[in-house]
Amino acid sequence: MIFNSNVFLFVFLPLVFALYWAAGTKAQRYILLTISGYIFYGYWNWRFCFLLLFSSFVSFFAALAITDGTKPFTRRGWLALSIGTDLLLLGFFKYFNFFTENFNRLGLPFSLPLIHVVLPIGISFYTFHTISYILDVAAGRVKATRNIFEYFGYVCLFSQLVAGPIVRYREIEDDLENIDRPLSESLAVVGIGTFILGLAKKVLIADQIAALVNPLLQSYTTLSPLAAWGAALGYAYQLYFDFSGYSDMSIGLGLLFGLHIPINFNAPYRAEGIGDFWRRWHISLSSWLRDYLYIPLGGSRGGSTRTALNLMATMLLGGLWHGANWTFVLWGAFHGALLVTGRYTAGLRKKAGPYLTRFVTFLLVVLGWVLFRSDNMHMAGHWLQTMFGAAGGSQAIPLALAVWIGICLILTNVIPETSKITFPGSRKWLFAYAAGFYVCYLFMNQTPTVFLYYQF
Amino acid sequence: MKVIRSYVFFVAALLLGHVLFVWLVDARKDFATGIIRPLVMDSRSEKTILYAKASADNPVTGILLGSSRTLTFQPADLEKETGLRCFNFAVQSARAEDHLAIYRWLRTQNNTPKLLVIGYDVELLHDADPIDARLQQNSAFWRQLHPEASESSAMRRFFETMTSEHGVSPATLFSATYLRDAARSLWLLANHAPRITDLAPDGTVRWQNWIAERQAGTFDLATHISDTKKEYFTRYSRMHGLSEERKKVFEQLLSEAKAGETQVVICLLPLNSELHAYVVDKCNYDRLLRQTVSFLNELSVKYGCDLEDCTDPLRIGLSPDEWFDGAHVTEPNAARLMHYAFAAPAASRN
Known part of the structure; x- marks a missing residue:
């Protein structure tokens, strides 16, 4: 089920919302969150509910075993079992064929068989939820819950189950512990406003740009240099409005259920440096990678070479997390290299001033998106060559795309992020939200699309 | 809350x-x-009004039936050929039941036509299309x-x-x-x-965009033919044979026309040569056409109606440029087609 679908907006959400607030006790609400999460997830393919259930069971009981364990060896064993299970699931479903294909290319006398594996939607996200929980429990940062439905409700919370944000248990622990609180009107208003703004980002902007960019990229070999830049810039904005739109909808939905899901974007295209960009883009993932990968690897504590290696390793894995394709690995490596370089160019950035730094950062990010969007290395290479005039055809940039790029340039540099907007709750404003929803709904039905991050 | x-x-x-x-x-x-x-033309309901106006002072005795492919046929051209006062009652996506319904309705208007000219397409008896x-x-x-x-x-x-x-x-x-x-x-x-597509008082269509493009010299026939290829591929791929139900309905029409002393002329309509070759190659159009000709030959003998096979556009003298797309002829080609059907010497048909 997707947020921008009739079944979600007019059946699932109203029903779950009504039942949730009609339920009086914590237990009832935990159970309702769990059941609704599984229905939401199973609507796509019910068989994969068992995978989600298995991963949740393992991490729940492992967390309890770690908490109750007295011997460090036993505690470490449970930690390894839980994380190993998650990584095995992720590795098998997401990367098995990728590694097999590449292994077979080595030309060894034997080859490994390929298996038809369907990638379970959201597996990258919920495995990161459970890994963060188990690591936090092991580190003593969070107390393991003994209520299985509280934990299941957290893992399969439908608003963030399939495409994030990657919410850590400790970030909504307080809300979950006090789940029997009544819904405050102010929270409901912010929830409605945030959700509709997210929907607007998706259907009024991202989908409109997608309709212009996708046909261009289907014939990427014929693009003129200007059209290649147009496609890259268009995709940069499409991705931002699509994913931040999804994140806003997720946060808005969370608020409607009394849960504060942390923000995922903070004006990323205003970043002054790649490090700054990663503090603003997909914050829940970048902070996850920082806290659970980069810092445990040693972070910046071991000298410049070790720091550079840690950054490269973190970004390579971050790239690979997005998908089993060399383009993602290269994208991760590109960002890793930029982060390493960025450590030595702080002075240069200071001299250049904020606007030039912002501009250069944005250009670098856009170049990265070319790798990210490309279906394969050939496409990435050709697209980049065309952008720099070394290849390309005569296909011009559509005027509508140029206009959209101009609009988005203004929007991303001037309009505040959703989290910084105040949503008034008067009747006049409620009518405006309803009108906003109505307009979005008309466009949503025009060209039904899924969110880009569902593929990860 | x-x-x-x-x-x-x-x-x-x-x-x-x-x-x-x-x-x-x-x-x-x-x-x-x-x-x-x-906003969109609904030829069925709009033509009842136009017909009432057209026949108010002077009865209409010649009727053109057919699908959108007959919409450009000028009643004036038919009048020249037959001497009867005519009206174009072709409707979009016409199937056999449309023709029967229209003929019966015309008779309820106390105005039984003397002549029915049916612009016949193979899909008139489509076996998979639902009733419009x-x-x-x-x-x-x-x-x-x-x-x-x-x-x-x-x-x-x-x-x-x-x-x-x-x-x-x-x-x-x-x-x-x-x-x-x-x-x-x-x-x-x-x-x-x-509107973009509108009707003239005599029931003929006005495809305003296409007419304007033709006048401006910007009309791209090749693109329009290419577009119709997709449409007609889908249409004929879904058609596996002649619908038995619709065959009965069409026969009923001829039977009632005979009883009503209405002369029937069936013109089996052409496709543009390029589209024709495409659907023959990609779909089962050839077989469908053969079945149609066989069925119509049988009926023409049984009910004494005329059958004019106009399926070869070159043979009947149509201009290759006078098409709106792969299936719809312009007015000049429609006039040529009617002339072939009604006035051309029999020798020129062989």
Whole structure:
């Protein structure tokens, strides 16, 4: 089920919302969150509910075993079992064929068989939820819950189950512990406003740009240099409005259920440096990678070479997390290299001033998106060559795309992020939200699309 | 939860207001509301009005039937060939049941035609296409086929359209383009502007965009033919043979025409050579055409009607440039076709 679908907006959400607030006790609400999460997830393919259930069971009981364990060896064993299970699931479903294909290319006398594996939607996200929980429990940062439905409700919370944000248990622990609180009107208003703004980002902007960019990229070999830049810039904005739109909808939905899901974007295209960009883009993932990968690897504590290696390793894995394709690995490596370089160019950035730094950062990010969007290395290479005039055809940039790029340039540099907007709750404003929803709904039905991050 | 109640109330009010608006305007003629002239042409209902006007002072005795491919046939050209006063009663996506319904309706107007010229396409007896919703919504015609049918209430028609397999899906109803069409329909009404596709008083079509493009010299026939290839590939791929049900209906038409002393001329219509070659190559068009000719030969003997095989555009003297697309001829080619059917010496047909 997707947020921008009739079944979600007019059946699932109203029903779950009504039942949730009609339920009086914590237990009832935990159970309702769990059941609704599984229905939401199973609507796509019910068989994969068992995978989600298995991963949740393992991490729940492992967390309890770690908490109750007295011997460090036993505690470490449970930690390894839980994380190993998650990584095995992720590795098998997401990367098995990728590694097999590449292994077979080595030309060894034997080859490994390929298996038809369907990638379970959201597996990258919920495995990161459970890994963060188990690591936090092991580190003593969070107390393991003994209520299985509280934990299941957290893992399969439908608003963030399939495409994030990657919410850590400790970030909504307080809300979950006090789940029997009544819904405050102010929270409901912010929830409605945030959700509709997210929907607007998706259907009024991202989908409109997608309709212009996708046909261009289907014939990427014929693009003129200007059209290649147009496609890259268009995709940069499409991705931002699509994913931040999804994140806003997720946060808005969370608020409607009394849960504060942390923000995922903070004006990323205003970043002054790649490090700054990663503090603003997909914050829940970048902070996850920082806290659970980069810092445990040693972070910046071991000298410049070790720091550079840690950054490269973190970004390579971050790239690979997005998908089993060399383009993602290269994208991760590109960002890793930029982060390493960025450590030595702080002075240069200071001299250049904020606007030039912002501009250069944005250009670098856009170049990265070319790798990210490309279906394969050939496409990435050709697209980049065309952008720099070394290849390309005569296909011009559509005027509508140029206009959209101009609009988005203004929007991303001037309009505040959703989290910084105040949503008034008067009747006049409620009518405006309803009108906003109505307009979005008309466009949503025009060209039904899924969110880009569902593929990860 | 006052906030939620208010918000839900506003959303519900806007969605209901939307439904009411698009239903009242009915720009695409989905609900047969009939209050405002639809944005899209509904030849069935509009031609009944035009026919009434055309025959008010002087009876119309020659009728052209057919699908959209016959819409450009000028009654004046037929008048030249036959000396009868004519009207073009071709309707979009016509199937056998449309022709029978129209003929019967014409007879209820106390004006039995002397001549029926049927522009015949192979898909007239399509075995997979459902009955056109516009025929079902047209109570005047529908009752000619189902006398027991009662007039549906507007509400019932709405729900029938929304729940029918070939009706309007909620996603279409609540889409920006659906609303835009309703607004355009109102705008055209307010400005007395012509629609993109409109009808002349004699029942012929005016494809305004295509006519303007042809006049401006910007008309790209190759692209239009290419577009029709996709459409006709789908159409003939879905057609596996001649519908037995529709064969009976068409035979019934000829039987009633004979009883009503109406002379019937069937013109088996051509496709543009390029489209013809394409559907012969990609679909089973050749077989369908052979079945059609065989069926019509049988009927022409049985009911004494004339059958003119005009399927080869070159043989009957059509210009390769006088097409709107792969299936629809322009007026000059329509005139050539009628001349071939009615006036060309028999020797020139071999």
